[in-house]
Amino acid sequence: MGKEENKIYLVALISAPSINTKSCAKLCHWFGSPRAAWEANDKELKPIFEGKAEAMEQFIHYRKTNTPEKLWAKIETEDVWVTSIEDETYPIPLKTIQDPPLVLFGKGKCLSYEKAVAIVGSRKATYYGKHVAETLARGLSDEGFLIVSGMARGIDTAAHLGALKSNGITTAVLGCGLDIVYPPENRELMERIQKLGTVMSEFPLGTRPESWNFPARNRIISGLCLGVIVVEATEKSGALITVDYALDQGKDVFAVPGPITSPNSAATNQLIKEGAKMVTSTQDILEEYKLPAQVAFKWGEEKPPMNLTPDEQKVFSALGSMPIHGDALVQSLALQASTVQSILLHLELKGLAKQLPGKYFVKSY
Known part of the structure; x- marks a missing residue:
């Protein structure tokens, strides 16, 4: 059975409303292949869906109203590429994490993640946080790093913009299908990212940005990267979920210090106290990975614009x-x-x- 057929049936399985990455992997392992899992009869499915009769009924009904070929054709009309864990184009760092996505849907380029860092933080970021995120992303892009984030409001958006302003490459990992722009005001940003980098998701087309999707999304953000930089985060920020995944995956955790009076810096300051590497410039990242600076970058150091009186x-x-x-x-x-x-x-x-x-x-x- 070829990789392409496996991929088509994986997409069909993962598109079923009652199937997620874990249950899809379980089905494929149990039946030996994605196609065998899709074609299994009701009796064969019962042991897998034991205690989950409603989920099994949803899956059976979904198979009756959809075909793998029909689902694949829809993807092709959306100009979406698909890579499976069996493909050479699948990001190598993700293959070693726990519960790796079996398939990734993408728009833009298939990139290499040998030199990638994530920049994450609060959606309700302060000016300080957004400025730092953008500045770090610009500086790291100048040094050849690929910037990964989640295209959320606040820090994520600033990180993507910083990379783009440097003409660098950035990847946005979404918690919804690629045919849905979330947040809606980032439509133009999403289009710009696709031109130079990648917008990707493990969720099939049509998946709404439900709150429970984002923790799963965060494991991909950290999994793609050498390390995760937390710029701003409250004590209950979702960015801390990304930190937990990073630690479990053996990735580096960096944090940007902030004012002790700012709730948005409470978690980053605490992370530093607990051993996260403090970041005050791109040089801190370069030194961590023993990389010489390609560009002499300093905070606030910019070429003066031309044509000013x-x-x-x-x-x-x-x-x-x-x-x-x-x-x-x-x-x-x-x-x-x-x-x-x-x-x-x-x-x-x-x-x-x-x-x-x-x-x-x-x-x-």
Whole structure:
């Protein structure tokens, strides 16, 4: 029986509403192949579904209304690639984790994960957290790292954006089917990731982003990588599930320190106390993996943008990664308030500055 046929029947099995990765693996092991599991009669299925009569009925009904060929044809119309654990294109690091996904659905490129790190954290991230995540992702991308995250709001989104701004490669691992954009505001981000990197999921097309999908998703994020960097996390953050998986998988855990008064840094500060490696720059990651810096990267060190007037350059230079109030800018620059306000607006339009609540401004270049 060929790998391609196995893959087609694996997709059919995993697409059944009562089947997940564990139960699919159990079925295939019991019957000897994905096709044999799909074609098993009711009597043969009973020992596998013992005590789960409803799940068995759902599976039997699903087989009556779907065929492996029909399900495979739908995938092909969605321009989705599929790799199974038997394929050479399957990510090598995932083959050694507990309960590896039997199939992965993807859009974009099939990538190598020899030099990948995950950047994860709170969905309700602070400006500090998002800035750090984006900066780390840019710096690590410059050093040739593949950035992996979950395309959630907050830290995940910032990490993907940082990699893309460096023209680096990034992978988004979803907790839903690839035909569903979640969160919906990340549609453009998802399209950009597909062009340079990969959007992948172990969940078949049509799978909704249910809360119970995300812990399973997190084991893939950590499994793909050398290590996991937690940028911000509350004491009950889902990012800590990724940390637990990373530890179980023998991966490195890194954490970014934050203000002791910030709930979003409570878990990262605690992780550092418990032995996680503290990260304050990309150099910390390079030193951990004994890699020489390809690019001399420092926090806040950026090439000045071109085509700015002298006054625009003066205002731009006064901005930094930490928020500064508009009134403080006026006082420090010895310029008219109306002039500073006009320049700040122009810098925002050019994507060089960003206004925060309370009339605070930061550099966004």
